[in-house]
Amino acid sequence: MFQGTGSNVGKSxxxxxxxxxxxxxGLSVAPFKPQNMSNNAAVTADGGEIGRAQALQARAAGxxxxxxxxxxxxxxxxxxxSQVVVQGRRxxxxxxxxxxxLKPTLxxxxxxxxxxxxxxxxxxxxxxxxxxxxxxxxxGDIANMGFAEAADTPVVVIxxxxxxxxxxxxxxxxxxxxxxxxxxVKGFLINRFRGDLSMFDEGMRIIEQHTLWRPLGxxxxxxxxxxxxxxxxxxxxxxxxxxxxxVRIVALALPRIANFDDLDPLRLEPEVSLDxxxxxxxxxxxxxxxxxxxxxxxxxxxxxxxxxxxxxxxxAHVRRGGRVLGLCGGYQMLGxxxxxxxxxxxxxxxxxxxxxxxxxxTLGGDKRLARVSGRxxxxxxVVDAYEIHMGRTDGPDAARAPFDVGDRPEGxxxxxxxxxGCYLHGxxxxxxxxxxxxxxLGARRSGFAYEATIEATLDRLADHLEAHLDxxxxxxxxxxxx
Numbered sequence: 277m278f279q280g281t282g283s284n285v286g287k288s289x290x291x292x293x294x295x296x297x298x299x300x301x302g303l304s305v306a307p308f309k310p311q312n313m314s315n316n317a318a319v320t321a322d323g324g325e326i327g328r329a330q331a332l333q334a335r336a337a338g339x340x341x342x343x344x345x346x347x348x349x350x351x352x353x354x355x356x357x358s359q360v361v362v363q364g365r366r367x368x369x370x371x372x373x374x375x376x377x378l379k380p381t382l383x384x385x386x387x388x389x390x391x392x393x394x395x396x397x398x399x400x401x402x403x404x405x406x407x408x409x410x411x412x413x414x415x416g417d418i419a420n421m422g423f424a425e426a427a428d429t430p431v432v433v434i435x436x437x438x439x440x441x442x443x444x445x446x447x448x449x450x451x452x453x454x455x456x457x458x459x460x461v462k463g464f465l466i467n468r469f470r471g472d473l474s475m476f477d478e479g480m481r482i483i484e485q486h487t488l489w490r491p492l493g494x495x496x497x498x499x500x501x502x503x504x505x506x507x508x509x510x511x512x513x514x515x516x517x518x519x520x521x522x523v524r525i526v527a528l529a530l531p532r533i534a535n536f537d538d539l540d541p542l543r544l545e546p547e548v549s550l551d552x553x554x555x556x557x558x559x560x561x562x563x564x565x566x567x568x569x570x571x572x573x574x575x576x577x578x579x580x581x582x583x584x585x586x587x588x589x590x591x592a593h594v595r596r597g598g599r600v601l602g603l604c605g606g607y608q609m610l611g612x613x614x615x616x617x618x619x620x621x622x623x624x625x626x627x628x629x630x631x632x633x634x635x636x637x638t639l640g641g642d643k644r645l646a647r648v649s650g651r652x653x654x655x656x657x658v659v660d661a662y663e664i665h666m667g668r669t670d671g672p673d674a675a676r677a678p679f680d681v682g683d684r685p686e687g688x689x690x691x692x693x694x695x696x697g698c699y700l701h702g703x704x705x706x707x708x709x710x711x712x713x714x715x716x717l718g719a720r721r722s723g724f725a726y727e728a729t730i731e732a733t734l735d736r737l738a739d740h741l742e743a744h745l746d747x748x749x750x751x752x753x754x755x756x757x758x
Contacts, residue, residue, distance in 0.1 A: 277429045279404035279420050281445035285436035286634050289327040289501055293737035295337035298399055300738060306345065306397040307333030311405055311419040313350040313358070315534035315572045316506070319645050319662040324364015325349065327536055332505055333401070336734045344389035348382055348418065350375070353573045353621060354531065363389060369620075379604060380416035383426060390427055400756060408433050409449035430462045430753050432492060435483075443479055450487040462753045463490035465745060470497045473744075483648040492754075493745035503733045505537045515562045521547035523717045525565045529554050530605075531580050534570040534662065538603055539569065541704040541726040547719035552603035556584035564717045565599045567589055568606025568666075570697045570701070574639070575616055575627045575648060578609045587630060594632060599717065600695045602633075604665050607687065607697030611635040611669060620666055627643040632695045635671030635688045639648070642666075650681040650700060655712035661700040668697070679703075 280287050298305045307330050317752060318331035318341055326346035334341040343364030348413035350358040355373045360378070362385055370378060374685070394400050405419040407433070424431050433449060435442040448462055453461070464483060469476065473494050498691055505548045527539050529552050541549045553559065559566060568590075571577040581587060594600060602610040608629070616639040629637075643666045650659050659679070677685030679697050687698030704710045705726050715721070739746065 277402035277404060277423050277431045278425075278434055279408035279424075279431055280406070280434045281409070281436065281442070281449055282407045282439075283405075285439075286495075287403050287434055288333070289498070289504070289737070290434060290465075290467060290495065290741065291401050292329070292333045292504070292734065292739040294747070294750065295333050296734045296738035296741050298401075298751070299337050303398045304396070305337040305399050305401065306339060307337060307403065308344075308390055308393055308395050308400050309346045309403040309405070310390070310423045310644050311348040311350065311382075311463070312346050313352065313405065315351050315532060316537055317349065317351065317361075318536065318537075319647055319664055320345075320364060321647075322364065322423075323645055325361055325645055325664060326364065328505055329403075333403075335730070336738075338545065342393075344393045345575070347386045347389035351572055354576070359572070364488035364645070365664075376416070379418055383418050383422070386418050386423060387426060390423075392748040400430060402427075404431075407449070408457075409452040411452050411454070414454075414457075414516050421453070421460065424460055425456070427540050428758055429460075430756050430758050431460050432750065432753060433461055433464045433489070433583045435464060436467050436468050437466050437476070438470065438497065439465065442466060443483055446483050446489075447486045450489070457682075460485075460758050461489055462756060463492040463749065464511075465492040466494040466499050469494050490744060490749065491746075492749050492753075495741060495744050498737060498740050500733050500736055505540050505727060505730075511673050520549035521545070521719065521722075522549075523547055523565070523714055523719045524549045524551075524560075524563045525567055526551045526559055526566040526585060527569055528561045528581065528606075530569065530577040531555060531570050533569050534572040535570040538701055538704060539567070541710055543566075543712070544726065545710065545722060545724055547714055547722045547724075555580060556586075559586065559593060561593075561596065563593070563598065565601060566593055568600070568602040568609055568697075570603055571605030571609075573621050573635075574608050574614055574623065575621060577605065578614060578627055578629070581609065590630065591632070597694070600632060602697035604699055604701065607633075607699060608637040608669060610697045611637055611671065611688075613637070615639065633671070633688050633690055633697060633701065634673040635669050637667055637669040639667035641668070644699075648681050648700070650679045650686060651722055652679055652703075652709050652712070654678065654716075657706065657709040657712050659700065659703045659706045659709050661702045661706075663699050664701065665699050680692060711712060 312327035316328040321340040324343035349361040418530040689696035
């Protein structure tokens with residue numbers, strides 16, 4: 277099990293790289309994260325949802341993602357509450373204290389998923405969440421040492437040297453952990469080092485001296501990590517704004533932005549300059565496309581969009597002849613109204629939409645989780661996509677749906693064709709559709725192949741870790757007794 281000295285120290289990336297490295301050695305490898313918190317989810321082969329990072333790790337391991345790889349997923353809906361997904365299915369929404377009470381009851385499901393997954397693999401690489409030393413949360417913990425103890429799993433702790441203070445964070449974690457948890461840790465490694473690795477030789481000795489944990493290497497900064505899908509919206513914001521091609525697209529960073537992996541292919545596409553606008557930043561007048569992404573709290577995010585002035589900017593953009601695309605929650609916002617009579621996203625209620633599409637949305641019912649194959653009506657391109665939403669959208673503009681999925685239309689467009697929306701995620705990962713869509717915005721034909729880029733990057737990441745970490749030592753830790 278890989279735990280960290282804090283959040284965002286690179287656990288997900290290291291597990292993904294090691295999944296590929298061990299799989300290339302001929303091992304059957306599976307990723308596992310007991311509890312994740314992310315609004316960037318993937319639909320699994322068995323019809324549930326897990327964190328996007330575990331889907332990437334499964335891909336690195338050469339496996340189809342399944343719900344057992346991430347049995348508990350928290351999807352924040354507000355600053356104080358989250359939707360809770362257990363073994364791929366939504367069980368409800370919980371505030372912080374209510375979830376704290378619920379959490380210990382989820383351990384049986386977590387262990388059930390782990391045992392099922394472990395039975396199919398030679399090696400399971402487990403990713404913790406947050407910090408190994410969150411001792412205030414140790415009672416009832418299912419994400420870090422609580423899980424490691426229950427599953428009798430050895431632990432390696434990751435420290436991020438790029439943020440500074442890595443010696444103190446590792447030695448401090450050792451000092452805070454109770455003796456039984458401390459003994460479970462078999463080694464440590466350093467991530468995101470920049471410069472001459474030998475400059476930290478003394479630092480490694482100091483950490484080893486104070487913790488008696490085995491040093492397992494230093495991973496230098498891996499710049500190509502930016503080519504892999506981001507799990508956290510903060511990561512996405514730091515990657516956007518890359519100088520790019522002639523087509524200028526702005527995506528709106530909604531407070532509860534969800535499934536923003538839709539933006540990854542556009543971010544990497546050489547023909548595109550993509551900016552992720554922070555809440556309230558003015559939408560530039562010269563952009564080619566305004567993209568409203570998915571949201572975990574459509575009505576609340578619609579209020580935030582309206583309150584910061586984006587409604588006026590979007591409508592001015594349309595009056596100038598600009599294009600707008602809404603995906604999932606963004607699609608719902610483009611309609612005349614969004615109603616939540618059952619209170620699935622918060623208090624029951626309804627909101628006026630942006631009115632740019634003649635459709636209405638009613639939230640409720642079972643969450644739709646499905647992988648689908650469709651055809652884009654305008655270009656004829658086939659797309660493999662996924663749906664992950666609650667509610668139904670319908671109205672006159674649905675007669676001009678941009679996609680067909682089987683025998684049903686999907687999405688809606690206005691009479692001009694410049695404003696459109698749909699529930700399909702992942703369409704821009706399809707090279708043919710992306711090129712056709714961008715050609716309408718003035719892009720030249722690009723040879724960029726998104727899926728091939730992801731595969732090549734995972735291979736380079738595995739090479740990187742093989743070169744700098746004690747991978748044989750990590751395998752020995754996995755085979756050790758706690």
